[in-house]
Amino acid sequence: MALFSKRKKQHHPVIPLLKDMHSHLLPGIDDGAQTVEESLDMVRAFQAQGYTKIITTPHVHSQRYLNSTNDIMHARDILLEAMEKENISFPVEIAAEYYADEHLLTLLEKNDVLSFGDNYLLCEFSFLMPPVGTDIIVKEIKNAGYIPVLAHPERYEYLNGNVSIYERLREEEFLFQANLPSIYGLYGPGPKITFEMLAKKGWVDFLGSDAHDAATVDLLNEITATGVVQNIIRHGIRNHNL
Template sequence: MYERLKRLIRPEKNSSEPLTTDLHSHLVPGIDDGAKDLETSLSLVRSLYDLGYRRLITTPHIMMHRFPNSRDTILHGLDTLRTAVDAEGIPVSIDAASEYYVDEHFRELIEKEELLTFGENEVLFELSYVIPPIDLETIVFELQGRGYQPVLAHPERYLYMHKDEEAYPRLKEKGVRFQVNINSLGGYYSKPVQKAARRLMDQGWISYLGSDTHHRRHIDALTKTLHTDVVAKVQRNNTLRNNTL
């Protein structure tokens, strides 16, 4: 199946342009496990700017058992963050979507068509790290049926997918786009996660790279990884969509 998908999903172009748009971060202050306050948010935004980012699409969690955020709480927090960034004179544009955890609440939001999106009506969603979802393909179908483009956050971090040779190609055949964490490629999370990220890179299946910035440690790791040629390697074999957002 891998070889068949490599023929079906070919990069549209080779790109060596700088990565100036980040998809996936937790910069809105005080609403999830990301920036704890506005001061921290501003420090993280400034650091991302210093790394070359000029557009940030931040994605607070909506996870009802831990972070019961809503469209309103996220957009209100975004307004606060934008105002502070402007006051600090940091020349970065910031928008917000969400990183949706797949649970019953997520399915209710799909049905109501009340999801925060980016790009081409795209929705970033995540899964449990330890329990394989039993109805993932059904959820993908429901998203697509409502006109959404599903984007799976950090697929390389779901260890159960490492053991299933068909997991990634099956999702690609269903039209799911993959957002891989840059720090995964640099080995920040673990060697198995790094191996899976590089496998996705080699197959040409990465649509988005994300910083997944929560705190200073992520920035420190990101700085080290971006000082390697990893982004250029991804661009040689993948059609990255970051800078089209």
């Protein structure tokens, strides 16, 4: 036996995610599933990946998808009815992904928002220009009793992975939800690099699929098994408490 035998490399078992908290699978109300058949395909895909629960989050955006809570609940009823018909038993909870603008502030004032888990509120910024007044938005979200969760911080390419801006958002007490497809390069190299930076900083609180179709869902376990994602999960991820 060699005197200096190599220490055996430790292989950790892959930890699955099991709970997703960001997707667009309600039929016909945003840029996700357009028909109830597509919605069912997505639900079946989550089941096939071994997920035990999903929280789906249609867009609420005053310029593009002006979905009221009633619209969202109506779409949910259509999905649940179709699932029952197809004998699909699977927990689908409903929240929303709010575009962070004045419309969100109005909804907060009326206490007309759909949160998830422990009063988490998912919101997103513009993909085109840097956000203004994030401090005000955070304050209003917190005043209304919710915890702000910023969707896919790695995808706002105008931030160019600028650490100090993310630092400021953390100081403002945004939690971050990174998209699993980012680390897979599905949105290009920028979001992948920023995802890695956020992971290194320990700034990923939630992981989400942001799936708009079943094909993305089919990739989830493969993406979850990658080293970067496994590290995030091992260091603690809030998905598990949902």
